Amino acid sequence: MMRLVLYREPxxxxxxxxxxxxxxxxxxxxxxxxxxxxxxxxxxxTGEYECCLVDSPRFGIVYGVQGVPGRSHIxxxxxxxxxxxxxxxxxDVDGCILLGLERGVCKGQCGVLKSKAALSMFMVRMEGRPxxxxxx
Numbered sequence: 001m002m003r004l005v006l007y008r009e010p011x012x013x014x015x016x017x018x019x020x021x022x023x024x025x026x027x028x029x030x031x032x033x034x035x036x037x038x039x040x041x042x043x044x045x046t047g048e049y050e051c052c053l054v055d056s057p058r059f060g061i062v063y064g065v066q067g068v069p070g071r072s073h074i075x076x077x078x079x080x081x082x083x084x085x086x087x088x089x090x091x092d093v094d095g096c097i098l099l100g101l102e103r104g105v106c107k108g109q110c111g112v113l114k115s116k117a118a119l120s121m122f123m124v125r126m127e128g129r130p131x132x133x134x135x136x
Contacts (some may be wrong), residue, residue, distance in 0.1 A: 001050075001129040006097070008046075013089055014110040016043050020099065025125055028100040030082045030112045032093060037070055040094040041086065044068045046136065051076070052130040062119070063084035063126070065133060071095060076122070078115040080106040 008018040011033040018029040037041035044065065054064035056075055065074040079098040083089020090107045092098065099119050100112025112118070 002126075002129060003134060004051075004131050005134045005136060007136055008043075011043070012110070013084045013087045015084075015089075015091075017110070017112075018102065020097075020122075022125065025121070026120065027118045028103050028112050030079075030098040030100065030110075032082050032091065032095060033084050035084070039071055041084070042095065043082075044071060044074055044095060046135045049133045049135070050130060051133050053128055062123075063131075065097070076119075078119040080113065080115055081109055081111040085111050 002018060004022045005021050006018050006029055008016055016031040016033055018025050020029050031043035038047055050066045051063045053061055056062055059077040063076040068074050075096045077096055079092030081090045082093045082098055083091050085091050089109055098112050099115055099122055101114035101118045104113045
């Protein structure tokens, strides 16, 4: 099973930026800030997770991150911002991982850009195969 690594950078109220690295490609990521793994408010804990295709009513066929302690419906999908709503920031996620080809400003805060293109490229490269996600 392929092993992908998500390297996180320090979080701010605008989210937790990072990089998703696979053998032949990488992209930017954005998640919620760490808020003690609180559902709908926090990124997921560091660790290793199995990911497989799921059919999301909202996002269609995307990868789901399985086995996250105390959490469910964690997806890898398109979006631009992942800020702390309790601090007035905008967010396109409730704990999921966003992909982007670039970083920039969106909705007045730090975000990822060209997210739909990044997700499409990721899905093509993965060819529907399950993988291990290592979050560092």
